[in-house]
Amino acid sequence: MNKIKVILTNSTLKPYKLVAVALMFCFFTAKDAKAQRKVGNKQIVQFSGVVVGQDSTTGVPGVHIYVPKAGRGTTSNLYGYFSMPTLEGDSVIISAIGFEKILYVVPSNRGENITEFFELQTDTTYLEEVEIFPYPTEKDFKEAVLALRLPSDNISQDNLGAEVLARMAETLPIDGGEAYNNFVNQQFNTAHNRYLYNPNPISTFLNPFAWAELIKSIKRGDFKKKKK
Structure with missing residues (x-):
C-alpha cells in the first residue's frame, strides 16, 4: 500500500490549497484500496x-x-x-x-x-439392459436343452405310490384348510344334537302337531284329577 504523507503548515498553505490536498489524498487512498481488490x-x-x-x-x-x-x-x-x-x-x-x-x-x-x-435438478441415470444368459449364444442354449437327460420315471412313481401317500397322510399333520373344515363340522354336529335332544320351547309352541296332540290329551281326560 502506497503511503502518502502530507505536511500542512499554516504559513505556507491557504484554505483552497488545503481542500485540493485533501481531495488528492482521498483519490490516491481510494485508488490504492481498489487495487487491493484485484x-x-x-x-x-x-x-x-x-x-x-x-x-x-x-x-x-x-x-x-x-x-x-x-x-x-x-x-x-x-x-x-x-x-x-x-x-x-x-x-x-x-x-x-x-x-x-x-x-x-x-x-x-x-x-x-x-x-x-x-x-439443483435430480440426476437420473438409466443403465443399459443386461440379459443374464448362461450360454454364449442361443444356439448353444437350445443344444443344451435338447441334450438334457431327465431322471427316470421310476423315481417319481416310487414317491407317488399308494402306500407312500397313505403313510404320508397318517403321519403328516393337517393343514389350515382341514383344521377349518373339522371345526365347522364340530359346530354343526353340536347344534344338530342340541336341537334333537333339547327341543326349543318356542318351536314346540308353534308346532301344529304338538297342538293336535295336546287337544287329544284333553279329550281323553289325561289332565283330570283322579278321585281318591
Missing part, C-alpha cells in the same frame, strides 16, 4: 448463494462449489448457504451426489459482491 487485471468478487433442491424450499447441505482451474472452493452448510472469494470470469462448478452439475461464470459487471440462488 488480482492482476481481474477484480475479486465475493461469490455467495443458496443451493436448494427441486422443491425450491429445502437447502441442500454438502454441495461442492469450486473453481477447477484455480483449485479453490467451499461447501454449502446445513441450510445450503455458501460464500467464497472468486475472480471475474471464473468458471464455478456446483455439484452434489445425485444431482446434475451447474456451471456458473462469475460476471464482471455486478460489483464486488454477488449473491445467487441455485436449484
Whole structure:
C-alpha cells in the first residue's frame, strides 16, 4: 500500500490549497484500496448463494462449489448457504451426489459482491439392459436343452405310490384348510344334537302337531284329577 504523507503548515498553505490536498489524498487512498481488490487485471468478487433442491424450499447441505482451474472452493452448510472469494470470469462448478452439475461464470459487471440462488435438478441415470444368459449364444442354449437327460420315471412313481401317500397322510399333520373344515363340522354336529335332544320351547309352541296332540290329551281326560 502506497503511503502518502502530507505536511500542512499554516504559513505556507491557504484554505483552497488545503481542500485540493485533501481531495488528492482521498483519490490516491481510494485508488490504492481498489487495487487491493484485484488480482492482476481481474477484480475479486465475493461469490455467495443458496443451493436448494427441486422443491425450491429445502437447502441442500454438502454441495461442492469450486473453481477447477484455480483449485479453490467451499461447501454449502446445513441450510445450503455458501460464500467464497472468486475472480471475474471464473468458471464455478456446483455439484452434489445425485444431482446434475451447474456451471456458473462469475460476471464482471455486478460489483464486488454477488449473491445467487441455485436449484439443483435430480440426476437420473438409466443403465443399459443386461440379459443374464448362461450360454454364449442361443444356439448353444437350445443344444443344451435338447441334450438334457431327465431322471427316470421310476423315481417319481416310487414317491407317488399308494402306500407312500397313505403313510404320508397318517403321519403328516393337517393343514389350515382341514383344521377349518373339522371345526365347522364340530359346530354343526353340536347344534344338530342340541336341537334333537333339547327341543326349543318356542318351536314346540308353534308346532301344529304338538297342538293336535295336546287337544287329544284333553279329550281323553289325561289332565283330570283322579278321585281318591
